[in-house]
Amino acid sequence: xxxxxxxxxxxxxxxxxxxxxxxxxxxxxxxxxxxxxxxxxxxxxxxxxxxxxxxxxxxxxxxxxxxxxxxxxxxxxxxxxxxxxxxxxxxxxxxxxxxxxxxxxxxxxxxxxxxxxxxxxxxxxxxxxxxxxxxxxxxxxxxxxxxxxxxxxxxxxxxxxxxxxxxxxxxxxxxxxxxxxxxxxxxxxxxxxxxxxxxxxxxxxxxxxxxxxxxxxxxxxxxxxxxxxxxxxxxxxxxxxxxxxxxxxxxxxxxxxxxxxxxxxxxxxxxxxxxxxxxxxxxxxxxxxxxxxxxxxxxxxx
Numbered sequence: 001x002x003x004x005x006x007x008x009x010x011x012x013x014x015x016x017x018x019x020x021x022x023x024x025x026x027x028x029x030x031x032x033x034x035x036x037x038x039x040x041x042x043x044x045x046x047x048x049x050x051x052x053x054x055x056x057x058x059x060x061x062x063x064x065x066x067x068x069x070x071x072x073x074x075x076x077x078x079x080x081x082x083x084x085x086x087x088x089x090x091x092x093x094x095x096x097x098x099x100x101x102x103x104x105x106x107x108x109x110x111x112x113x114x115x116x117x118x119x120x121x122x123x124x125x126x127x128x129x130x131x132x133x134x135x136x137x138x139x140x141x142x143x144x145x146x147x148x149x150x151x152x153x154x155x156x157x158x159x160x161x162x163x164x165x166x167x168x169x170x171x172x173x174x175x176x177x178x179x180x181x182x183x184x185x186x187x188x189x190x191x192x193x194x195x196x197x198x199x200x201x202x203x204x205x206x207x208x209x210x211x212x213x214x215x216x217x218x219x220x221x222x223x224x225x226x227x228x229x230x231x232x233x234x235x236x237x238x239x240x241x242x243x244x245x246x247x248x249x250x251x252x253x254x255x256x257x258x259x260x261x262x263x264x265x266x267x268x269x270x271x272x273x274x275x276x277x278x279x280x281x282x283x284x285x286x287x288x289x290x291x292x293x294x295x296x297x298x299x300x301x302x
Contacts, residue, residue: 063090063116068097072104078133081107087123088114095152096125097142103128110136119145120179121152123169128156130184137164144171147205148179149196157183164191171198174231175205176221185210193229197222201231201256202247211237218242223249226283227256228273236261239268244281246272251283253301258285264292271299 063069069090070082090098097116099108101124113123122142126132139150149169153159157180166177176196180186186209193203193216202221204213211232218229228247230239236259244254254273257263270281281301284291 059084060086060088062088063098065089065091065117068092068100068118069116070099071096072099072101072106074104076104076106078105078107078131080104081109082111083109084111086112086114088112088116090116090118092118094118095120097122099124101126101129101132105129105131105133107133107135108137109133112138112140113142113150114138114140116142117144120154121148122171123148123150125152125154126157126159127154127183130156130158132157132159133162134160134164135162137161139164139166139169139177141168143169144175147171147174147181147198149175149198150177151179153178153180153183153186155182158185159183160187160189161191162189165194166192166196166203167194169196174198174200176202176223178204180204180206180209180211182208186212188213188216190215192216193218193221195220195222197224199224201227202249203227203229205231205233206235206237207233209235209237211235212240213238213242214240216242217245218247218254219245221247223252223256225249226251228253228275229255231256232259232263234259234261235263238264238266240264240266242268244268244270244273248274248276250277251275252279254281256283256285257291260290262290262292264294265296266294268296269299270296270301272301274302 069087087098097118098113116122122144123139142149149171150166169177176198177193196203202223203218221229228249229244247254253275254270273281281298
């Protein structure tokens with residue numbers, strides 16, 4: 001895999017000339033990065049003047065539908081940050097159209113992933129990575145041939161998503177906006193999932209992981225089969241203070257849960273969700289599911 005921008009940092013980093021013939025190494029910004037003290041060396045920090053979300057971005061990195069745009073695979077830490085960048089038209093036949101992360105933990109802030117394509121993880125694909133952070137990001141109109149239209153988080157992964165938006169992403173199989181599989185834990189806070197679509201989990205599909213969702217909104221997401229807003233399969237986690245509005249599926253228009261590990265749904269509002277078969281607002285798959293619900297409201301689900 002080659003990339004338009006391949007970031008390598010740390011004491012074991014290869015020289016820029018080893019990045020490959022198709023990779024371009026970005027110049028170091030003049031303002032450096034965070035002050036890590038006299039005995040620590042700062043890692044690359046790509047930062048551009050912040051632009052209001054409704055304004056024109058100053059920095060666009062366009063993959064021109066040729067290859068993955070950014071790759072992190074060399075142990076980058078949270079000191080490696082990307083800020084205020086539009087990453088668009090990345091394309092890869094395998095994993096990660098806009099960005100590919102493995103064995104790294106960059107911090108992605110106020111970035112937009114737009115019109116990227118891949119088999120899995122059209123916007124971003126990550127695996128074997130601990131404490132990857134996405135803050136204030138937008139995932140818009142990314143298309144996965146299989147799973148994870150906006151973002152695919154694979155095995156051995158812990159990630160955090162804060163104050164972000166997934167809008168208009170699509171996956172042919174699972175997780176129109178986000179798929180999280182066989183990883184460790186995901187924390188998703190104050191994030192909107194709007195008009196995403198897939199066969200399973202139009203907004204979010206998670207299996208064999210721990211997922212903590214708090215203060216999120218799932219609206220107008222569609223699943224052809226299960227979980228218009230959310231599908232959780234064999235997950236241990238919680239949905240707290242979330243809103244599920246006008247999502248639809250064949251089974252479980254708002255949320256589809258099928259797990260032996262225990263799921264808690266607390267203070268969550270289900271309204272206007274629909275299912276053509278069963279479970280307009282919520283569907284629980286087994287008679288003995290350890291599903292715990294507190295202070296939830298259901299309005300006009302069908």
